[in-house]
Amino acid sequence: VSARPASALSDAPPSLGFSEIASGLSSPVSITNAGDASGRLFITLQGGQIVIYDGSQVSPTPFLNIAPLIRSGNEQGLLSVAFHPNYESNGYFYVYYTRFSDAALVIARYEVSGDPNIADAGSASILLTIPHAEASNHNGGQLQFGPDGYLYIGTGDGGTGGAYSQDGSSLLGKMLRINVNGAAPYTIPADNP
Numbered sequence: 001v002s003a004r005p006a007s008a009l010s011d012a013p014p015s016l017g018f019s020e021i022a023s024g025l026s027s028p029v030s031i032t033n034a035g036d037a038s039g040r041l042f043i044t045l046q047g048g049q050i051v052i053y054d055g056s057q058v059s060p061t062p063f064l065n066i067a068p069l070i071r072s073g074n075e076q077g078l079l080s081v082a083f084h085p086n087y088e089s090n091g092y093f094y095v096y097y098t099r100f101s102d103a104a105l106v107i108a109r110y111e112v113s114g115d116p117n118i119a120d121a122g123s124a125s126i127l128l129t130i131p132h133a134e135a136s137n138h139n140g141g142q143l144q145f146g147p148d149g150y151l152y153i154g155t156g157d158g159g160t161g162g163a164y165s166q167d168g169s170s171l172l173g174k175m176l177r178i179n180v181n182g183a184a185p186y187t188i189p190a191d192n193p
Helices: none
Strands: 028-032 041-045 049-053 078-083 092-098 105-112 119-130 140-145 151-155 175-178
Touching: 028 078, 028 140, 041 078, 049 078, 092 140, 105 151, 119 175
Parallel strands: 078 140
Antiparallel strands: 028 041, 041 049, 078 092, 092 105, 105 119, 140 151, 151 175
16 A cells, blocks of 8 residues: 555645736737746747747747738638757747748748847748648647657648548648658658558
8 A cells, every 4th residue: 555645635626726927919829938948938929920928028029920921810820839859059949830822831940049039030941831722720730849859740631621631642630740850851750650
């Protein structure tokens, strides 16, 4: 028999509450940190900006503003950001957005500038572009680095009732996994299904 702390014996649920930390943000869609021990939160706004909450306020200057590149509205826009596991040393981060010209899904790498609170908007390197012109919804949008160091990309099914999800030749409706540390722009891990 193992001993359990008294708190584990209680049937009462934990007490949770909410506190507003920022207001006035237009369509926030994701929040993450850079893994750099700065304590900053990076808030992705659907209209094409990433802003920084520093623990007391949202910076008036966006970390990144790519609004002219973005088609926003419904389920389109700047959908997420993921910071490279070695962000502190390489300054790389990745964004997922719907492109203004044709609503294609774009995964791009950017770099931070000399100022840790401002990205270099001119440093874009497109890794992947996925055509998506049939519907304005079901874009997916989540980027996340896994514990294996690979970048995971959740793509929507294209808004066609899932037809692309069952199509092995389409990148829509999939969970993609790429290696951004190999040859440019990326390599496909050998053990991908």
